[in-house]
């Protein structure tokens with residue numbers, strides 16, 4: 105096995121965590137030890153593990169139809185999913201293109217935006233504008249959007265990437281720092297908006313870039329500037345979507361409606377790899393044949409586009425969200441995380457805390473992703489029966505949205521304990 109983001113040295117020498125079972129918020133290892141999944145398995149398992157209704161939906165679907173490729177055929181599950189997804193999406197998003205994971209959902213958004221403008225007689229609109237400290241996935245288009253800053257994840261790939269207009273870094277989490285980011289974007293779009301194919305954002309919370317939160321007003325200003333420039337707003341809700349921030353979509357918290365929205369992870373609640381890119385009718389109509397009758401189809405597709413099994417599970421996820429009031433349940437959990445963070449902020453050595461919805465983050469040092477505290481924190485958490493994986497010097501919790509409150513308290517107690525141990529050592 106060649107594991108992701110793990111050096112061979114670490115893989116060869118580290119005692120691996122061998123997980124053999126899971127249920128709800130809990131993972132069980134090969135020695136029968138239990139761990140709370142405090143990061144919902146890389147932010148995917150929003151409903152915990154093996155929700156009985158998802159298991160039943162998957163089994164029922166496999167009893168009917170395993171797969172049929174989506175190019176020339178369609179099946180009921182995926183058509184109904186598209187309708188149900190649009191019904192809960194921000195207004196105006198009326199078409200859904202299905203793909204495999206968060207990275208491909210973003211690639212699809214980029215390609216839709218690019219091809220759209222080429223077909224609209226606006227060929228100069230070729231460039232994307234993205235934020236600093238962004239993360240949009242690991243495929244090369246998504247990596248281009250994140251950029252290859254020195255010392256970042258992707259420096260080595262710089263020669264392979266397309267050029268992106270980049271908003272400046274917010275120096276810290278303060279409102280004035282983000283105010284400057286919004287002003288720079290407004291200025292850039294006013295100056296050369298005609299060449300911008302789309303503005304790509306992780307709304308309100310930049311995940312892998314360090315759990316950086318920013319004010320709703322900044323997102324509103326970015327959206328307004330995007331409208332003024334008549335370009336497209338692409339909301340990457342792969343991390344923030346499906347209730348994690350306290351609303352179904354982070355865009356809703358700012359009252360912003362994007363032209364394209366990317367979703368994955370919580371989309372199947374982590375059960376299967378599947379993703380979706382939602383688009384407005386205006387964009388979809390841009391792919392109809394022109395007056396010359398020339399075919400303008402979106403030139404993108406995957407072997408597993410609209411996979412029936414994924415679609416059946418994704419439909420059931422939406423039904424569970426509805427029936428179990430999953431998004432409403434985020435508020436009480438948010439309050440408990442806030443109380444825990446207040447205590448953690450007082451631990452000597454802790455730099456900063458921040459939170460949006462069910463995500464609570466703590467800086468244990470100033471080294472960012474390259475910071476040295478990460479492995480110590482991971483071990484301290486593991487000894488306390490917690491499965492957590494910090495982003496360098498940033499430790500965080502991001503549990504399933506339906507985690508039982510006593511389990512959440514156990515997680516937060518252990519989180520505080522692991523932080524105290526890490527900053528002491």
Ligand SMILES: Cc1ncc(COP(=O)(O)O)c(C=O)c1O
Pocket residue numbers: 205206207208210239240241242306311312340341342343344368369
């Ligand atoms: C905001 C955002 N976009 C895209 C991705 C990529 O998703 P995936 O890992 O499913 O390709 C991630 C993954 O963490 C993400 O956080």
